[in-house]
Amino acid sequence: MSSRSKESRDKITKAIDDFNPDIALVHNTWFNASLSIFDVLKEKNIQTILKLHNFRYFCTKNFFHKDHIPRNEICSACGQCSSRYRIFNKYFQDSYIKSLMIILYGRRYFNLLKSGNFKIIVLTEFHKKFLSKLNVSSERISVIPNLFDINAKQLQIKMSNREYVVYGGRISEEKGIEELINTFLSCNFHNLYLKIIGNGPSLSYLEDQYSSESIQFVKEVSNAEMLDIISNSKGVVTATKLYEGQPTLLCEASLHGIPSVFPKSGGIEEFFPNEYPLSYNQYDYEELKNKLIYLNNLDDSNEIGKKNKEFIENYLDEKKLIKDLNEVFND
Structure with a gap:
């Protein structure tokens, strides 16, 4: 998925014009949706909230492997291990081209997280602190876990x-x-x-x-x-x-x-x-x-x-x- 696409931008613009929302709650955009959505929402002055469910943005913000995973460590965001022989941050092990595409996407995505004017929702205080250490303003971040059906029955098996x-x-x-x-x-x-x-x-x-x-x-x-x-x-x-x-x-x-x-x-x-x-x-x-x-x-x-x-x-x-x-x- 390209970070910018005229076709995606046109589709997003039409959808927003048809629905005319007051608020946009955006989920799971990482490599699943064009980042043009944030440009369009900003241009139309629509209040935007991004909900982050995972830490994958951390893994694709650098071109070099050493900047992703320090030596002798494992990335707790994606599970990849460091390699002394690797230079390029090959996120997808089966494809250099796909890895390059996701890094180009991921770098812009991460810059949006840092400098965007939208609010961010995360599921845990840990995630909020993690983002803050990456220079994402904590004032933009709220912690709200997902809802569950809490009417579960407890069985009486010993x-x-x-x-x-x-x-x-x-x-x-x-x-x-x-x-x-x-x-x-x-x-x-x-x-x-x-x-x-x-x-x-x-x-x-x-x-x-x-x-x-x-x-x-x-x-x-x-x-x-x-x-x-x-x-x-x-x-x-x-x-x-x-x-x-x-x-x-x-x-x-x-x-x-x-x-x-x-x-x-x-x-x-x-x-x-x-x-x-x-x-x-x-x-x-x-x-x-x-x-x-x-x-x-x-x-x-x-x-x-x-x-x-x-x-x-x-x-x-x-x-x-x-x-x-x-x-x-x-x-």
Whole structure:
């Protein structure tokens, strides 16, 4: 997607003229929509709010690999690792041309984030601070997480009778699935297995590599099926290597009174009570192992799940979030 396109600009202009909006709330423009939309909205003096769901803009603002990922580090925005032999910031591993296009797009996109006159909504305080460190004015940024249906029912199955923990999402290297599997297997559980739900580039490799009664792979399921699986689980777990936005699976688990095990990364902790006992330091897989053992030993009172449910219902209260959104619109 070109950052500027006459065809895109004409389509955007017509759509705006036909609808005549007072406010434009823009989602997920990164390489999905022409940046001409911001030019047109500015020219027509329409109040504009951009909602950022992830950190991908950080990865495509530089031409050089070393400026994207310092030596011996991993990018927590996209999961790529540093390479001493790479000069160009090859974001798409299969294409130099596509990588060049996304960098040209990304550099203009990032400049818009820094100098645009529109407001920005992010999902976490962590993301707001991240942008502020990149010289995006914090006065333009509001933190409003996504709404959820908070009327989830809590099943009365005893924790001691639950047989599995769940990972759900993309099956890829940057999500830390292989590290999660190896850590889980090292626990030597006899009464618990790991259910991995989703699809992605690492699925075939992991299925071939880890054939075990302790690991079950399930390809994509419907949202209703996923909620049923979560609500019957002992807990959900992630070993992501990324800065995550709002952790959908973990929020769903909390709404069902199900505990979560997760790394202290990005803004995940903001969706859980303070001093949460099942979080661990990112990349510390020995600590992850201890948290999984802790989870397996939870008694039937399930105090952690109950506190998570109470916290998330308050944090994602619909009236509160709508009030916050109206304040952004009316500011």
